[in-house]
Amino acid sequence: xxxxxxDCDYILIHNRPVVRIFGKDSVGNTVCVFKxxxxxxxxxxxxxxxxNDVVYxxxxxxxxxxxxxxxxPIGYKKxxxxxxxxxxxxxxxxxxxxxxxxRFGVPYEAxxxxxxxxxxxxxxxxxxxxxxxxxxxxxxxxxxxxxxxxKIKPLDLFNNAPLKYMSVDIECLPTADRIAEPxxxxxxxxxxxxxxxxxxxxxxxxxxxPVKKQEGVMSFGSEKEMMERFLRIMKDYDPDIVIGYNIxxxxxxxxxxxxxxxxxxxxxxxxxxxxxxxxxxxxxxxxMSGRVVVDPYEIIRRDPWVRFKRYxxxxxxxxxxxxxxxxxxxxxxxxxxxxxxxxRVIEYSRRDAVLALKLVIDKGLLxxxxxxxxxxxxxxxxxxxxxxxxHENKLLNEFRDRNIIMPCKPGGTEMAKxxxxxxxxGLKGALVLxxxxxxxxxxxxxxxxxxxxxxxxxxxxxxxPTTLLLEGEADHVVSPFGSRFVLPEIREGILPKIVDELMxxxxxxxxxxxxxxxxxxxxxxxxxxxxxxxxxxxLYGYTGYIRSRLYVMDIANTITSFxxxxxxxxxxxxxxxxxxxxxxxxxxSVFIRTNITDLxxxxxxxxxxxxxxxxxxxxxxxxxxxxxxTFLILAKKRYAGWSFEKDGDIWKDKIAMKGIETVRRDxxxxxxxxxxxVLDIILKEQDIGKASKYxxxxxxxxxxxxxPLEKLTIIKGITKEISRYxxxxxxxxxxxxxxxxxxxxxxxxxxxxxxxxxxxxxLLSKRAEDPDYIKEKGLEIDSSYYVQNQLMPPLERIxxxxxxxxxxxxxxxxxxxxxxxxxxxxxxSPEETILxxxxxxxxxxxxxxxxxxxxxxLCPKCHSKLYFSGNGSIGTTVQTK
DNA sequence: GAGGTCCGGGG
DNA sequence: GTGTACGGACCTC
Numbered sequence: 061x062x063x064x065x066x067d068c069d070y071i072l073i074h075n076r077p078v079v080r081i082f083g084k085d086s087v088g089n090t091v092c093v094f095k096x097x098x099x100x101x102x103x104x105x106x107x108x109x110x111x112n113d114v115v116y117x118x119x120x121x122x123x124x125x126x127x128x129x130x131x132x133p134i135g136y137k138k139x140x141x142x143x144x145x146x147x148x149x150x151x152x153x154x155x156x157x158x159x160x161x162x163r164f165g166v167p168y169e170a171x172x173x174x175x176x177x178x179x180x181x182x183x184x185x186x187x188x189x190x191x192x193x194x195x196x197x198x199x200x201x202x203x204x205x206x207x208x209x210x211k212i213k214p215l216d217l218f219n220n221a222p223l224k225y226m227s228v229d230i231e232c233l234p235t236a237d238r239i240a241e242p243x244x245x246x247x248x249x250x251x252x253x254x255x256x257x258x259x260x261x262x263x264x265x266x267x268x269x270p271v272k273k274q275e276g277v278m279s280f281g282s283e284k285e286m287m288e289r290f291l292r293i294m295k296d297y298d299p300d301i302v303i304g305y306n307i308x309x310x311x312x313x314x315x316x317x318x319x320x321x322x323x324x325x326x327x328x329x330x331x332x333x334x335x336x337x338x339x340x341x342x343x344x345x346x347x348m349s350g351r352v353v354v355d356p357y358e359i360i361r362r363d364p365w366v367r368f369k370r371y372x373x374x375x376x377x378x379x380x381x382x383x384x385x386x387x388x389x390x391x392x393x394x395x396x397x398x399x400x401x402x403x404r405v406i407e408y409s410r411r412d413a414v415l416a417l418k419l420v421i422d423k424g425l426l427x428x429x430x431x432x433x434x435x436x437x438x439x440x441x442x443x444x445x446x447x448x449x450x451h452e453n454k455l456l457n458e459f460r461d462r463n464i465i466m467p468c469k470p471g472g473t474e475m476a477k478x479x480x481x482x483x484x485x486g487l488k489g490a491l492v493l494x495x496x497x498x499x500x501x502x503x504x505x506x507x508x509x510x511x512x513x514x515x516x517x518x519x520x521x522x523x524x525p526t527t528l529l530l531e532g533e534a535d536h537v538v539s540p541f542g543s544r545f546v547l548p549e550i551r552e553g554i555l556p557k558i559v560d561e562l563m564x565x566x567x568x569x570x571x572x573x574x575x576x577x578x579x580x581x582x583x584x585x586x587x588x589x590x591x592x593x594x595x596x597x598x599l600y601g602y603t604g605y606i607r608s609r610l611y612v613m614d615i616a617n618t619i620t621s622f623x624x625x626x627x628x629x630x631x632x633x634x635x636x637x638x639x640x641x642x643x644x645x646x647x648x649s650v651f652i653r654t655n656i657t658d659l660x661x662x663x664x665x666x667x668x669x670x671x672x673x674x675x676x677x678x679x680x681x682x683x684x685x686x687x688x689x690t691f692l693i694l695a696k697k698r699y700a701g702w703s704f705e706k707d708g709d710i711w712k713d714k715i716a717m718k719g720i721e722t723v724r725r726d727x728x729x730x731x732x733x734x735x736x737x738v739l740d741i742i743l744k745e746q747d748i749g750k751a752s753k754y755x756x757x758x759x760x761x762x763x764x765x766x767x768p769l770e771k772l773t774i775i776k777g778i779t780k781e782i783s784r785y786x787x788x789x790x791x792x793x794x795x796x797x798x799x800x801x802x803x804x805x806x807x808x809x810x811x812x813x814x815x816x817x818x819x820x821x822x823l824l825s826k827r828a829e830d831p832d833y834i835k836e837k838g839l840e841i842d843s844s845y846y847v848q849n850q851l852m853p854p855l856e857r858i859x860x861x862x863x864x865x866x867x868x869x870x871x872x873x874x875x876x877x878x879x880x881x882x883x884x885x886x887x888x889s890p891e892e893t894i895l896x897x898x899x900x901x902x903x904x905x906x907x908x909x910x911x912x913x914x915x916x917x918l919c920p921k922c923h924s925k926l927y928f929s930g931n932g933s934i935g936t937t938v939q940t941k
Numbered sequence: 942g943a944g945g946t947c948c949g950g951g952g
Numbered sequence: 953g954t955g956t957a958c959g960g961a962c963c964t965c
Binding site: 150170177341 | 953954955956957958959960
């Protein structure tokens, strides 16, 4: 029998663990595989004691202990060490054993989840396929077919088994003016959406009170009856994937609590184990045995590729699917329920369930997680959470193959040590060169970057805890940071091996992707190459992550030091061999200012430079990324440019921005609009005079009161009781005012308030006013507030970088030509070194030169702790003996 | 620029 | 369940 692994757990039978693997066969049947005979174990590195004495003492405790040879993970050693392997019986007793054995030495692998220990040792990975030989068993512990496995063998199959997806959404009836609480407030509706359909229905709404008979609606006499049906639908449809928008932090915890209150069972997973939500700090973690709980909200919010202003279902569904929620305030819902007018509430609820399902299925939200599970070996449910676990599991597997043992997660004392160590010596990050601030318009600015710089460095220099030369001698590489790593001929590092495998597989997958025609397979291949990239790129982060099992500061420092050296060298190579200047660089990219105006020519030169540098960079590859026809840089990590990328034969342009936000929640629409327009004029027309004139016209309209109130409205939410706010905040003050005017409006928690600042002598925060009230009373807005607090701060920085002072911008004293604009006008402040034209400014103190006076008038160099001052030494190969 | 605090989604 | 765990935006110094 061939099965794809969906979930795994264990139970104790006669005091011995039995592993259960929940799998799907190729036609979608669920099968649970039972495997007996596997026992939990851990290792102990004995310190200051005779190892045989320790074995004897552990055996006295009734545990199996044996001496075995293992490599310790940190520091290169020619030969393995003697460690004790301790085998237990009940996995849940291991933590206790671990603690009691700490007096003998350092425990290793004593906190590996039992299921992952089993999976790792049997080469079984989440979402991968296995071949099982065994006999059927009768059991009432799992609610699907069960077999007792004699043999389990991993298989290499590409396709995925068909899965059943179901989304759930509940509506509750708050009995007070606050978010519903499961202890008190009933569930009034449960809606579902199914893929594939459930008894020919794509969706279904349950209502806890009688309603007229209609398609797709089932009504009940009470909440309890409705929830009983909920449980039956779970059982009958038997989903593999349970979806819900914010299901992790709302619907599922609510349902489980409510079932408890109603005295109903909570075993709607695939086994006898109850569904539960483990609370950790602020958020919950779901557990539903044999199934996977998927929260599109959490996935979308964490996706680095998409950014939305808000992440509520309405916004997200509109942006991603082009479908919105049915508009309804929660108060309206309560009112409609009281009035027994339920048609719209039912459709509202149904839509929510449909949208959540559509997000996951139509947008392929799980594709990448399937692949991440296959690569890391994690179960699908766990692959949904962070990078840390993925790397830990991957490393555990790789370590085991090479007879290396894995450290435990850091405990309290170890963490304290790490924190103080980090505070003392610090972790130096990437190199960000001081940019040549200003508008660059004479020629194209070419951007080149190193593909996967950190993974490439790990590979190129064999950087790994297991190759770090701490003592003794062997042929090695010295990093700019000063750490030594043995050459791969002596010992290939694990990190380099992982990175190599990830990168090699990725290029293979990308090749397949290009040739593949089947859209379904294409989708999987694309998800796979993205997952491989994610894994490769985040491995560096894991080494520097303070809670990592393999936290070695020298490793993280070594990687970044090589990175800094690479960038420094690249800048040098380019400037020595080409007539261009590197005007900015961040981590793995260089920005080159040229005098070339033709896009194709710029691309050609960019590629020529990339090749030239790549040839001199060993295993590293610099590649042409894009061209900016005009480029405006304000500061490190803050720039905008008129970017051109070639799509086939056509150049596609857009305004690209980094660190210059035009959209921010606490900015009004006017700021966003003005900034976008200003950047457009500056970059596309290169007319700073026109841009500044535009700003003045905006201010003029504002002063005359012609700007629509909607453009001036700032929205902020009230999240707690008004009385519990300490400071004075505009939207809170406004809420107080409204309550005073209309005493019926007093519950504000959860409301989002739009306000406009009006004229007056009071404190600013007290001058926030409701836009409707302003219209009604004809109040005057505080235009100077909008100029000073909303418009000017972001605009000032842009114009300042273009050589225009604030007063010039506001007064428009002199119409300027572009040439004039590029010359910073002489300012009278004595701190500033004054220059004209394109010469640079030199700081007397540190000799650093830059092109424009900075906003503060102080040298950016002397004030920031930068890395590149003393770190220029070059990694060289040292031969010993 | 560093360090601390708040808040998200859901009804 | 052999685990204990966010992260981004914003504000202040």
